[in-house]
Amino acid sequence: MEVNKIREDFPILRKKVNNHDLVYLDNAATSQKPARVVKAIEDFYFNYNANVHRGLHTLSEEASEMYENARKRVATFINAGHESEIIFTSGTTDSLNFVAQTWARKNLKKGDVILMTEAEHHSNLVPWQIVAEETGAEIEYVELGKDGDITLEDFKSKITPKVKLAAFFHCSNVLGITLPVKEISKLVKQNGGIVVVDGAQAVPHMSLNVQNLGCDFYAFSGHKMLGPMGIGVLWVSREILESLDPYKYGGGMIDLVEMKSSTWAISPEKFEAGTPNVAGAVGLAAAIDYLSEIGMDNVSSHEKELLTYAVQKLKEIDRVKFVGPADVSSRHGLISFYLDGIHAHDVASVLNSIGVAVRSGHHCAMPLHKKLDIPASVRASFYVYNTKVEVDKLIEGIRKSIEILG
């Protein structure tokens, strides 16, 4: 994998921040975009823009074809059984709310349990709180095990026939761990529950076979995988797809509309009321092509190499405490940490002063930070264009913040 060549594809990496080269290590929040993705969006608007599935004219047919091709590319990328299982949404949050407001709201009742982990992103936590409130279902959490890890064992005691819905991350945006989705799904399904997976931090970084995971719903965003903001995906298994009610109602999702009632189109149109984000889907398809050319296994191993290097360097600084397991074997390409006695915001500000962009705060995981009893943490997350030289800059900034703030 030629990182220097890849870097040339990302115009933003030439930017200076505070007179320093930008070192972008906030990829778990959103990734940067290669010129090709932006060009694909421009090309759509300049040459093909029309509403989809409506007009008989050439432009509309071309736009429709581009939109449906994007769906096929997504289906192939995650190894879905069929493209009709791919529903375009505005992002992971929208995808998870989709499941909460359709399947969960209709099927959950008093006495049922919704199972999550303590480390969920707010987007995979708050929608279930609302559903629980509405349906009378109860929420239970798989607790953080020792070493800041969550394993299959931690799930086992929590999975009972009462668990009707389990919603958990594939890769954690704070702990940096990857859950054994396949094994957990199997247990939940054996007990009669359905499984919803938040794949926002997984799809950008690893090759995926969604059918193999055994889950029912899988959600992810385009903008974290080199694609544009405002486009995301909800993958739904065949078995569930047929019985699922629409999420939104309006144009584009109907079969027949009469004065008093209507019937629905089939999937995926049934679930995509209103004018869809066609340019976003086209941009996402371009991002998928770009990632596929690099090869997802190469993406994973590059990130792992950077992570291993970063962890080794961070361990040399006594004040650094890791959030999640310090063992890199169970981790993907992000690391959260804090410095004893220095607030994460101050570390991030000093890092910013030398051009290094990291996330500081609770990373949309307040309950987790409360459990760990830290107000905030710093998170460095890597992607295809990051280098070891940039990790060195991160370390330099951390040492500088200790020097300044004591």
Added chain:
Amino acid sequence: MDSGIYKEELMDVYKNPQNRGKLDDPSVAVLERNPMCGDEINLQLSIKDGIIEDARFDGSACAVSIISSALVTDEIKGKTLDELKTYDRRKVLDLVGLNLSTSRVKCATLILSAVQSAIKKYESTNK
């Protein structure tokens, strides 16, 4: 630029902030939080005849918040409650004298929210 906040004279305030601690017999005490960043400030005021006699703060917060709390608690001593009601973000930012990025402004103004809540609480319990 954010790094400007880490100037030496302000770092002295950060490392040894004045008015950090607790009062023996405060007239009012409040806990103010900034949930977005996890900052927490405990503010205690001693009030006599509508005038702030003394002020102390404590809590876990970032440098910007600590520096601002130290300077603001100094500033408000001897002021009347009515005077303090006119304090706004601008006033606090001028006092702190930092050119803060938008995301750090709320760190500096956490103490202002604490002062405002304390006055409100004091007045509602001492009618």
